[in-house]
Amino acid sequence: MTEAHPIGLSIRGGVKVYPGTRALKGVDFDLRMGAVNVLVGENGAGKSTLMKLIAGVEEMTEGVITMNGREMHFRDKADAVAAGIGIVFQELNLFPNLSVAENIFIGHERTRAGIDIDTDTQREEARKLMERLEQPIDPDTILGTLRIGQQQIVEIAKALALEAKILILDEPTSALSAAEVEVLFRVIDELKAQGVGIVYISHRLEELIRVGDYITVLRDGTITGARSMEGVDIPWIVQAMIGSSSKEYGRTEVTEFGPEIFRAEDITLPRTGGGYTVDHVSLSIRAGEIVGLYGLMGAGRSEFLECVMAQHPHSTGKFWVEGKPLVERDVPGRIARGIALIPEDRKRDGLIQIMAIRENLTLSSLPAFTKLFHLNLKQEAERARDFIKRLTIKVASPENPVSSLSGGNQQKVVIGKALMTGPKVLLMDEPSRGIDIGAKAEVFRTMRRLAAEGLGILFVTSDLDEVLALSDRIIVMAQGRVTGEFPAGTDAAQVISATTPNAQVPKEAAE
Amino acid sequence: MTAVPAPKAAQGSSILLTFLQARTYVALILVFGYFAIMAPNFLSVANTVIVAKHAALTALLAIGMTFVIITGGIDLSVGSTVGLTGMVSGWLILYGIDPGLGWSIQFNTVEIALLVMCVGMFVGWINGILVTKLNVAPFIATLGMLYIARGVALLSSGGRTFPNLSGNPEYGSHTFPMIGAGTFLGLPILIWMLIVVGLIAAYIAKRTPxxxxxxxxxxxxxxxxxxxVKVDRVKIFVYMFSGFCAALVGLIIASQLKASHPATGEMFELNAIAAAVLGGTSLSGGRGKISGTIVGAFVISILVDGLVMMGVSSFWQTVIKGLVIVAAVVIDQAQSKLQARVALQQEAAAGR
Structure with missing residues (x-):
């Protein structure tokens, strides 16, 4: 089999360091031509980083990339494209206000004499690509009017138009219907026959086993398994993905949970273009309980939390806090009722970067220091210092801008801001994203302590280890719906299988 | 945001930082010192009062503008609002309000002032509604208001001036000229207005939610x-406050001239923006100080009046004003960078 599939590209000792984290720790990876090389691992394991190195989007900190025995240096994406490497990113990199044809040829427009864009040729080629992908999409359609699945097809067509020798597909099927996935697999088979080397990243394990020829498993930036696909089954993949994990954040003693503190009933959030981002979700949390909300990217978990925090005026459904209905329609009202949200994107949603640490900490609880309209600065500073101490936030001065802190300490400021409002229910969206191991452990300890103090905590995570170790109860969401609920100590494979129910066929295939 | 105690490692940059943070004051001293030496009569009492009066008008507008800019917006309509509110004052003094029943309601000076302030705040309220509820970009919303307010001002008199606004003792409006010309404890009333508005604005900025x-x-x-944070309410407030400040300036000018002309206040918005920027307000939002803005307004006024006294051509004055503003922003960028570096050094020194 090895002879049939020569190695087209290999990485030796690949290291990638981001400020604060080592995303890849010395990775050796071989990419075989004329075959599908699948890559699995949890979110944050380094799959996307590895692919960004190959596609020239990021530069390697250490290590070498060789193609056909020659050492390559990809300084930017154009270098990689010149070497015949195409990539379909997980996030769509498209221009919603341009047409499908314009999107496909963006950056490498077909031109006459290098100036005038040859619209006819582009349209013709785009039409052929759409035929090949068996999509009835007119090349002149404005991209923004297509539904997400079709946009993903356009993204794939964009990579195909490059006629790459190596094609990287990063979660290409996350928004595709079953029928569209079949078409994609047929195209992949064609490409394989032409000798194209394909890297395929997905969370859908069944899909990987079906389409893959070689498998590489990543875990925390290192490769924990690389072999040919023969004989690989789901338990093997799961084992390699999460290892024999130690439950370091586990609850030490069994505690009695209090009464129900928060309940959501029948929450729906319609999606533009039909369907639901949050599809009739109901759940409840008891005081002192930590509930983990697990699922893949785009499962609607963050959107659900945003619904609770009154961020989507079009959502419907009812919430109760401590048995009383939550009727407040705006954020201050919900904060006053004891809801606190720690958003996923610290930079964008959690902090005012240019304001001082103190000002960030107290932003949600200013009324507590205010008499009529006069702000008691002394009291405020005291309270801020108190929280800095309680959460062991390492700061030189509370007056420094919050942007001067490391990721973990910034996250603690966000948590401190939420806690200062005296919440009863704490919603945490990916509380451990982008912070180092030490800070992670501290954040988790804090969560445990808060739960012991009687808070109800609902946290979203994409890290299987984390959800298994930390939750008293696990709720799994997929495609906007709750697809599983498990007690603590559930088998990992069961949780994973709930994230990809095959129930997606009827809804989208109907079109 | 404020001056920080410096650890030894960062001493050098800290001194530079303190200097940069105080740059508006440094500029004030430099400009003042330069003209005091170079321009004859610059330090005379009469001239000082004139300069202060000019500066006060710019400063009042700039205080309102500072809040708007701190929220990340801009208010281009203040100059037109000055013109409009001036016309409203003139109308109220000359004609009162005529409900069309054969008689009219006349007002005394305080009532006129209050009504005019309401007009200014109403203009600001419309700006705020456009920016928040109707999602119009602040630049466009207030640009539209610039034309609308100016047009209404011109319509109110058919483009003519309302002359002789001396008021009428019968109605109690004869004190109207006092707003611009009167003094209290030796200081012109309009300077008192600047002091009061400035203190209130600084208080709001520093010590209120x-x-x-x-x-x-x-x-x-x-x-x-x-x-x-109730973002919409905050934004509506800042535009209303800016409108309020513009109304004050409209009142003052109408009172000073005892006449109101519909073209009054043209380009005032640009002076106000310049003063705010010179005072360290960042056009990208989130940064700025009332004290800085007031000093910025004085720097600009002193610069302009000083150049006039030295007989510099008005063409050169325009160029110099532009240079000063650009230089202020360049220095501002340097300060932000340095400030971030000093803070990072401190965090590093504290062992993160």
Whole structure:
């Protein structure tokens, strides 16, 4: 089999360091031509980083990339494209206000004499690509009017138009219907026959086993398994993905949970273009309980939390806090009722970067220091210092801008801001994203302590280890719906299988 | 945001930082010192009062503008609002309000002042509604208002001046000229107005939740909203406050001239923006100080009046004014960078 599939590209000792984290720790990876090389691992394991190195989007900190025995240096994406490497990113990199044809040829427009864009040729080629992908999409359609699945097809067509020798597909099927996935697999088979080397990243394990020829498993930036696909089954993949994990954040003693503190009933959030981002979700949390909300990217978990925090005026459904209905329609009202949200994107949603640490900490609880309209600065500073101490936030001065802190300490400021409002229910969206191991452990300890103090905590995570170790109860969401609920100590494979129910066929295939 | 105690490692940059933070004051001293020496009569009492009066008008507008800019917006309509509110004052003094029943309601000076302030705040309220509820970009919304307010001002008199606004003792409006010409404890009343408005604005900025929210909205609107800040209310407030400041200036000018002309206040918005920027307000929002803005307004006024006294051609004055503003922004960028570096050094020194 090895002879049939020569190695087209290999990485030796690949290291990638981001400020604060080592995303890849010395990775050796071989990419075989004329075959599908699948890559699995949890979110944050380094799959996307590895692919960004190959596609020239990021530069390697250490290590070498060789193609056909020659050492390559990809300084930017154009270098990689010149070497015949195409990539379909997980996030769509498209221009919603341009047409499908314009999107496909963006950056490498077909031109006459290098100036005038040859619209006819582009349209013709785009039409052929759409035929090949068996999509009835007119090349002149404005991209923004297509539904997400079709946009993903356009993204794939964009990579195909490059006629790459190596094609990287990063979660290409996350928004595709079953029928569209079949078409994609047929195209992949064609490409394989032409000798194209394909890297395929997905969370859908069944899909990987079906389409893959070689498998590489990543875990925390290192490769924990690389072999040919023969004989690989789901338990093997799961084992390699999460290892024999130690439950370091586990609850030490069994505690009695209090009464129900928060309940959501029948929450729906319609999606533009039909369907639901949050599809009739109901759940409840008891005081002192930590509930983990697990699922893949785009499962609607963050959107659900945003619904609770009154961020989507079009959502419907009812919430109760401590048995009383939550009727407040705006954020201050919900904060006053004891809801606190720690958003996923610290930079964008959690902090005012240019304001001082103190000002960030107290932003949600200013009324507590205010008499009529006069702000008691002394009291405020005291309270801020108190929280800095309680959460062991390492700061030189509370007056420094919050942007001067490391990721973990910034996250603690966000948590401190939420806690200062005296919440009863704490919603945490990916509380451990982008912070180092030490800070992670501290954040988790804090969560445990808060739960012991009687808070109800609902946290979203994409890290299987984390959800298994930390939750008293696990709720799994997929495609906007709750697809599983498990007690603590559930088998990992069961949780994973709930994230990809095959129930997606009827809804989208109907079109 | 404020001066920070410096650890030894960062001493050098800290001194430079303190200097940069105080740059508006340094500029004030430099400009003042230069003209005191170079321009004859610059230090005379009469001239000082004139300069201060000029500066006060710019400063009042710039205080309102500073809040708007801190939230990340801009208010281009203040100059037109000055013109409009001036015309409203003139109309009220000359004609009162005529409900069309054969008689009219006349007002005394205080009532006129209050009504005019309401007009200014109403203009600001419309700006605020456009920016928040109707989602119009601040630049466009207030640009539209610039034309609308100016047009209404011109319509009110058919483009003519309302002359002889001396008021009528019968109605109690004869004290109207005092707003611009009167003094209290030796200081012109309009200087007192600047002091009062400045103190209130500085108080709001520093010691009220509203002020904190203004900075938060400008720093990160989404983040502020998720923290429970009522973003729309904050924005509507800042535009209304800006309209209020413009109304004050409209009143003062009408009172000083005892006449109101519909073209009054043209280009005032640009002077106000310049003063705010010179005072360290960042056009990208989130940063700025009332004290800085007031000093900025004085720097600009002193610069302009000083150049006039030295007989520099008005063409050169325009160029110099532009240079000073650009230089201020360049220095501002340098300061931000240095400030971030000093803070990072401190965090590093503290062992993170």
């Amino acid at each position: 509203l002020g904190r929210h203004i900075y938060a909205v400008g720093g990160n609107e989404r983040g502020a909203a998720l923290s429970g």
